[in-house]
Amino acid sequence: MAEATTSKSKTAKKTAVKPASPPANGSAEAKTRFNAALEEAKAGAAALKTEAADRAMAYRDQAKGKSQDWAADAKTKAGELAVEGKTKASDAIASLGKVVADNAVTIDERFGEKYGDYARKASRGLQETSAKLDAKGIDELGEDAREFVRKSPGTAIGIAAVAGFLLARLFGGRRG
Structure with a gap:
């Protein structure tokens, strides 16, 4: 009986080692499912893109x-x-x-x-x-200032420099 068990296990091993051949239509079905999933992913991405653009x-x-x-x-x-x-x-x-x-x-x-x-x-x-x-109103004063600068740009720059210097002295002297 020991011999019978050994021959059965050899036979079982031989059948277990043999791979089962896939059916021919299974490969086509897998490709179809993959393509459908791919199309669904593309449609989802397009929907997300539209939603993102709207937001x-x-x-x-x-x-x-x-x-x-x-x-x-x-x-x-x-x-x-x-x-x-x-x-x-x-x-x-x-x-x-x-x-x-x-x-x-x-x-x-x-x-x-x-x-x-x-x-x-x-x-x-x-x-x-x-x-x-x-x-005078603010608009009139602004226009007067622009006109003064157009007529006397050098004087305007000089006044701005003196005013800047005075402001710097006034506010800069408080440090320290």
């Missing part, structure tokens, strides 16, 4: 709307600050004119009437400049 457009439109809102808010705030700056500058010029006028008598006494008259004339000029500044 990108929606986000772009949303961002554009917000940027327009921010720009309008910034323009409004800039206008308010410009009006406030104009008012402060006008008040400062008027105050300076008043101080010069108040000191004209002292200048008369110390240096003579001629210099006192210069101080009064300067005071009147400052008061007139303050009144003109108050009377």
